[in-house]
Amino acid sequence: MARKKSLDNGPVLRGRILEEASRLFYERGYAATSIRDIADAVDISSSTMYHHFANKQDVLHAIVSRFMTDFVDATVPVLRDPALSPTERIRRAVCLHIEISDDRRPELLVGNPIRYALNPKQKEQGIKLQSAYHDAVRDTIEEGCRSGEFSVRDVSITTMAVLDMLNGVREWFAPSGPLTRSELIDRYVEIVMTVLGARSAR
Amino acid sequence: MARKKSLDNGPVLRGRILEEASRLFYERGYAATSIRDIADAVDISSSTMYHHFANKQDVLHAIVSRFMTDFVDATVPVLRDPALSPTERIRRAVCLHIEISDDRRPELLVGNPIRYALNPKQKEQGIKLQSAYHDAVRDTIEEGCRSGEFSVRDVSITTMAVLDMLNGVREWFAPSGPLTRSELIDRYVEIVMTVLGARSAR
Numbered sequence: 001m002a003r004k005k006s007l008d009n010g011p012v013l014r015g016r017i018l019e020e021a022s023r024l025f026y027e028r029g030y031a032a033t034s035i036r037d038i039a040d041a042v043d044i045s046s047s048t049m050y051h052h053f054a055n056k057q058d059v060l061h062a063i064v065s066r067f068m069t070d071f072v073d074a075t076v077p078v079l080r081d082p083a084l085s086p087t088e089r090i091r092r093a094v095c096l097h098i099e100i101s102d103d104r105r106p107e108l109l110v111g112n113p114i115r116y117a118l119n120p121k122q123k124e125q126g127i128k129l130q131s132a133y134h135d136a137v138r139d140t141i142e143e144g145c146r147s148g149e150f151s152v153r154d155v156s157i158t159t160m161a162v163l164d165m166l167n168g169v170r171e172w173f174a175p176s177g178p179l180t181r182s183e184l185i186d187r188y189v190e191i192v193m194t195v196l197g198a199r200s201a202r
Numbered sequence: 203m204a205r206k207k208s209l210d211n212g213p214v215l216r217g218r219i220l221e222e223a224s225r226l227f228y229e230r231g232y233a234a235t236s237i238r239d240i241a242d243a244v245d246i247s248s249s250t251m252y253h254h255f256a257n258k259q260d261v262l263h264a265i266v267s268r269f270m271t272d273f274v275d276a277t278v279p280v281l282r283d284p285a286l287s288p289t290e291r292i293r294r295a296v297c298l299h300i301e302i303s304d305d306r307r308p309e310l311l312v313g314n315p316i317r318y319a320l321n322p323k324q325k326e327q328g329i330k331l332q333s334a335y336h337d338a339v340r341d342t343i344e345e346g347c348r349s350g351e352f353s354v355r356d357v358s359i360t361t362m363a364v365l366d367m368l369n370g371v372r373e374w375f376a377p378s379g380p381l382t383r384s385e386l387i388d389r390y391v392e393i394v395m396t397v398l399g400a401r402s403a404r
Binding site: 028029030031032110111112113114115116117153154156157158160161163164165167168171172178179184187188190191194195197 | 232314358360369374392399
């Protein structure tokens with residue numbers, strides 16, 4: 001039997017657990033993955049696992065919440081940067097949205113039952129982080145409309161349409177496909193600017 | 203104990219089973235729903251249930267495949283109708299897409315682990331139906347570009363962006379919200395026409 005890692009090195013080990021767990025959830029599904037499977041993948045004992053997480057739901061929540069926190073930390077300061085024009089902020093947010101979703105695809109848990117597996121308090125925290133991003137995009141579109149850079153009939157609905165469009169990419173984009181990631185980003189920047197009636201796209 | 207329904211009336215009973223099962227999967231999640239729960243909701247015995255479906259996976263597959271078949275039967279003939287202009291075909295498809303997704307939301311099983319719960323053959327059938335719709339939308343956009351009604355740089359990517367945008371609606375649209383469904387459809391027709399660089403939107 002392989003030597004199991006000891007309890008020290010908390011944050012690093014925690015990170016490794018989340019990494020292996022998201023890979024397993026992504027490959028096999030949440031329901032088919034046990035705490036034991038995760039412990040085996042990290043090469044630690046189940047009791048070390050339980051030292052870090054009370055149960056599988058806790059692991060799922062930690063993955064979702066770490067991902068969403070990182071996503072918000074990367075995008076919101078750009079979207080709220082008064083030194084950049086709304087067009088430039090949206091352009092950078094489209095790039096970041098697609099890049100982060102692609103780099104960290106397993107953590108997005110596409111197709112897994114997050115809605116059902118998390119408890120209300122855990123879900124609430126996720127929704128709060130989602131809102132921070134959503135609101136920053138909406139406010140930027142609104143500001144762009146005020147400054148005349150964008151021209152949009154319904155800011156709220158357009159925001160949802162843009163976010164849904166960007167969220168969809170992770171479901172089908174394959175870097176082995178006809179477009180490289182940076183070509184894909186170019187196309188999406190152009191489509192988003194068209195949706196926003198951007199001066200640059202007119 | 204309530205009197206259980208008999209084995210006759212096959213197709214009607216089958217329809218009732220799928221209806222109750224999708225409601226339960228939607229409300230509680232696939233993992234938390236048993237064959238017994240479904241039988242109880244329909245008010246039949248578990249053995250009658252097993253007369254119609256071999257297992258829970260079979261019920262899930264029947265829901266997905268009935269929904270996708272109906273969706274394709276409703277949309278593809280419109281998208282392939284040579285008597286309509288590409289603009290009119292896309293306009294009607296946007297309406298149908300949003301209406302069917304809203305009317306039959308539980309059957310869409312949003313947030314449920316379809317990807318993991320179905321077997322490869324069952325998944326393949328779903329993908330074939332998805333492709334029939336996807337291809338009809340893509341061909342319509344292509345035809346609109348050839349006729350000069352639309353102006354799009356990358357037909358394939360624009361098709362994905364439009365479909366992802368429409369698929370997103372079911373996740374957040376609430377008829378109790380600020381917009382009625384028909385107002386929402388108006389907004390989406392306008393956004394899609396903008397994305398397609400439609401003459402009507404220029």
